[in-house]
Amino acid sequence: YSGKKPGQDITDTMNNMKVKDFQSIPVVVREDVSVYDAISQMFLDDVGTLFVVDQKSLLTGVLSRKDLLRASLGNQDLTAIPVHIIMTRMPNITYCVKNESLIQAAHRLINQQIDALPVVDEQPEGFKVIGRLTKTNITRAFLSLSESHEL
Ligand code: ADP
Numbered sequence: 001y002s003g004k005k006p007g008q009d010i011t012d013t014m015n016n017m018k019v020k021d022f023q024s025i026p027v028v029v030r031e032d033v034s035v036y037d038a039i040s041q042m043f044l045d046d047v048g049t050l051f052v053v054d055q056k057s058l059l060t061g062v063l064s065r066k067d068l069l070r071a072s073l074g075n076q077d078l079t080a081i082p083v084h085i086i087m088t089r090m091p092n093i094t095y096c097v098k099n100e101s102l103i104q105a106a107h108r109l110i111n112q113q114i115d116a117l118p119v120v121d122e123q124p125e126g127f128k129v130i131g132r133l134t135k136t137n138i139t140r141a142f143l144s145l146s147e148s149h150e151l
Helices: 010-016 035-044 065-072 102-112 135-148
Strands: 028-030 049-053 059-064 116-123 126-134
Touching: 010 102, 010 135, 028 035, 035 049, 035 065, 049 126, 059 065, 059 116, 059 126, 102 116, 102 135, 126 135
Parallel strands: 028 049
Antiparallel strands: 049 059, 116 126
């Protein structure tokens, strides 16, 4: 053999990968920020998806690059349009939780044809956003698999 984990099959390693082991830090904006400021935030934090939260920091929406591009077509004043007008909103948000298997979350990204999932903590009042899981995180997990098994 040549793998570092001779006792563990690659499928076992895969099934044991959790969202929390690969998630990134979420970037959130409030519902009342303008489309203009959301675009600035996206560049500043170098992310492709922003999560929108209310005053209680509970998840209310998602903003993708294309959502912001679409809102930028035409001659509207982008500083005057709040993001809650254009975001994809709850309850239509696909999410995951930190102890879920990474494979399950990856299925959700592909099935819904989206780039990112908020990692949420389910609370009685709503969802607290605690992470961000993107296709990049899945690619990193894929690489870590090849490294740990010396493929
Ligand atoms: P882009 O549109 O920039 O290619 P996505 O494919 O992630 O990025 O987004 C496509 C659409 O799906 C957008 O309208 C976006 O608001 C929505 N969307 C993105 N992520 C989610 C999610 N986790 N749950 C529900 N809708 C989402």
